[in-house]
Amino acid sequence: MSALPAAGPEAAPSRPVLMELKNITLRFGGVEAIKDISFDIREGEIRAIIGPNGAGKSSMLNVISGFYHPQEGEVWFRGRRRPAMKPYQVARLGIARTFQNIALFDGMSVLDNVMTGRITHMKRGIFAQGVWKGPAEREEVANREAVERIIDFLEIQRIRKTPVGRLPYGLKKRVELARALAAEPKLLLLDEPMAGMNVEEKEDMSRFILDVNDEFGTTIALIEHDMGVVMDLSDRVVVMDYGRKIGDGTPAEVRANPEVIDAYLGVAHD
Amino acid sequence: MSADFLYGVEVVLNGLMAGVLYALVALGFVLIYKASGIFNYAQGVMALFAALTLVGIMDGQVPFGHLINAIFGTDLHGFGWTVPAFAAILLTILVMILFAWCVHTFVFRHLVGQPPIILFMATIGLAYFLEGVGDLMWGSDIKTLDVGLPQGASLWIEDSTAFLGGDGFYGFFIDRLDVAATLVAAVLVAALVLFSQYTKQGRAMRAVADDHQAALSVGISLNFIWWLVWSLAGFVALVAGIMWGAKSGVQFSLSLIALKALPVLMLGGFTSIPGAIVGGLIIGVGEQLFEYLVGPSIGGATENWFAYVLALAFLVVRPQGLFGERIIERV
Numbered sequence: 001m002s003a004l005p006a007a008g009p010e011a012a013p014s015r016p017v018l019m020e021l022k023n024i025t026l027r028f029g030g031v032e033a034i035k036d037i038s039f040d041i042r043e044g045e046i047r048a049i050i051g052p053n054g055a056g057k058s059s060m061l062n063v064i065s066g067f068y069h070p071q072e073g074e075v076w077f078r079g080r081r082r083p084a085m086k087p088y089q090v091a092r093l094g095i096a097r098t099f100q101n102i103a104l105f106d107g108m109s110v111l112d113n114v115m116t117g118r119i120t121h122m123k124r125g126i127f128a129q130g131v132w133k134g135p136a137e138r139e140e141v142a143n144r145e146a147v148e149r150i151i152d153f154l155e156i157q158r159i160r161k162t163p164v165g166r167l168p169y170g171l172k173k174r175v176e177l178a179r180a181l182a183a184e185p186k187l188l189l190l191d192e193p194m195a196g197m198n199v200e201e202k203e204d205m206s207r208f209i210l211d212v213n214d215e216f217g218t219t220i221a222l223i224e225h226d227m228g229v230v231m232d233l234s235d236r237v238v239v240m241d242y243g244r245k246i247g248d249g250t251p252a253e254v255r256a257n258p259e260v261i262d263a264y265l266g267v268a269h270d
Numbered sequence: 271m272s273a274d275f276l277y278g279v280e281v282v283l284n285g286l287m288a289g290v291l292y293a294l295v296a297l298g299f300v301l302i303y304k305a306s307g308i309f310n311y312a313q314g315v316m317a318l319f320a321a322l323t324l325v326g327i328m329d330g331q332v333p334f335g336h337l338i339n340a341i342f343g344t345d346l347h348g349f350g351w352t353v354p355a356f357a358a359i360l361l362t363i364l365v366m367i368l369f370a371w372c373v374h375t376f377v378f379r380h381l382v383g384q385p386p387i388i389l390f391m392a393t394i395g396l397a398y399f400l401e402g403v404g405d406l407m408w409g410s411d412i413k414t415l416d417v418g419l420p421q422g423a424s425l426w427i428e429d430s431t432a433f434l435g436g437d438g439f440y441g442f443f444i445d446r447l448d449v450a451a452t453l454v455a456a457v458l459v460a461a462l463v464l465f466s467q468y469t470k471q472g473r474a475m476r477a478v479a480d481d482h483q484a485a486l487s488v489g490i491s492l493n494f495i496w497w498l499v500w501s502l503a504g505f506v507a508l509v510a511g512i513m514w515g516a517k518s519g520v521q522f523s524l525s526l527i528a529l530k531a532l533p534v535l536m537l538g539g540f541t542s543i544p545g546a547i548v549g550g551l552i553i554g555v556g557e558q559l560f561e562y563l564v565g566p567s568i569g570g571a572t573e574n575w576f577a578y579v580l581a582l583a584f585l586v587v588r589p590q591g592l593f594g595e596r597i598i599e600r601v
Contacts, residue, residue: 088492105480116477179488
């Protein structure tokens, strides 16, 4: 295996570990999608998972967000071992995500879509909401304000009332990011946030991801195909190939890793 | 104004009232269909079951009395008390919530992701099962339901509208029960719309209706929402059951009103709450007016088929119904 250190000391110096994946193995029938992979995600960093098609990147993200349950291995989050959980329970822990093929509520407006991101922050019971005045109203106003800030931040004010189904692809991706952000997640998972975008849209999205990381200090784990983007964005990179981890480190270290070059970067590498 | 015209107006008014009852049943269908894609054939039987339970509780009847008597040779019939209508309604709501939980936990939870036709067949099974349970639990005789709603013609409306016509006109004949049903339906619909637009659970309900994966990813428990939706549909069924039961007695033919809700849904669209209301009113008025205007010349009894023919005509012109969501897809 590679001689790279698990985490480059200059990449994330002394930052506490937010999530740690220990010896994760995931099988579908006889196929091993993930083979004994371990890595960690540190607070406040942008962590990328890269690899060729079918390397198991999306499976990895689905393990983190609770959509898949690994047969072996442990998931540690904020210093505690996370038991097998349903996706909605994982979301309630403060892990938000977007999807490769966009999963939005097409019939609802942009505003309502982003509001659903606040569901984990709505505590008032059904009766308080029925009375409406008082606590429930204050809560709704506070949530609404948080949502409006995110809408402003991602520059989607003009389409707030538009049903999401009518939006072009690039904007849908941005609305999905807004919904995930609205949850004020401790860990934000982005599954190919720039897939299918043109250069300009990619630049916009990169800027938003960096801004989110900067301004809110949100920890981000993302999967991306576009190597240039990944190298510019991320603090540390995990490289997967055929379900195995073949590299882990800063973009510079990964670039220099011969195994990674063979498996993935060979063609694109300069 | 001519008496004929005024009579026509009365027909329309009564049609509107009948339409409200159709709409109430259709509403239950829409709730479940929207959130889970299940076309619940059992909605009419749920209304029947709710009404049976309500009467049974009010009269202090022993549930499964006949069965217990047959097995143990006892002679149980009633507890010997009566329960006030309000308390009985609350208890019945609890029964419907429990029923919703059972339906979801024992049936539909295991059918998630199955094709719609399988889900539909399951609801047909559920309908007959529930009808059997209702029979076994409360007996099959026709019961009267009186929860204290006003009954009979409204003399006030009759007197205050009598001046409109000449000597042969005594004012509009309108059943006070129909007026009450209309008011209740209006409140119910307003409450449902407010609930789905402005509460956390309502928003979650709409989210689940739209995309399961996305709903999970924002922290919504699908099982909870489906239970909630079946509970709401059970509640709506209870309201419909009370109205129909008060009007024509609680009897097993009540479950057949579910079929009348089908043309209502064709018209209003399967996914729209306002659509269910407007569809119900159109069917109610259309039915009565058609019978009044055309019925006599073609031998009457047009109520039996008019709604279905109207729905068929609508299907040809606008398959998604009046208010159904048009599927917007970018290519």
